[in-house]
Amino acid sequence: MAAQVKLIEIRLGMGIGGKSYITLTGDVSSVKAAVEVGANAVTKTGMLLNKEIVASPRKEVFNNLL
Structure with missing residues (x-):
């Protein structure tokens, strides 16, 4: 199975x-x-x-991730 997704980040907790x-x-x-x-x-x-999927995050969420 393949899906068209883009990996933005992997955050490892310390x-x-x-x-x-x-x-x-x-x-x-x-x-x-x-x-x-x-x-x-x-x-x-x-x-x-x-696991959690946020289907329609606010624009500010993306601004803080990138």
Whole structure:
């Protein structure tokens, strides 16, 4: 399965128990598909805490990410 998404950032947490997050952009269905594939891979290791998709973030969110 392939999805048309763009990876914006991988943020690795330091001092917060190894938590990290990734930021993707693309159409909602493609991002959902990509997140599911990634979550399924990580779930097998027992390391997935949560996943969340923000379908229509405010412009200010992107300004703070880039």
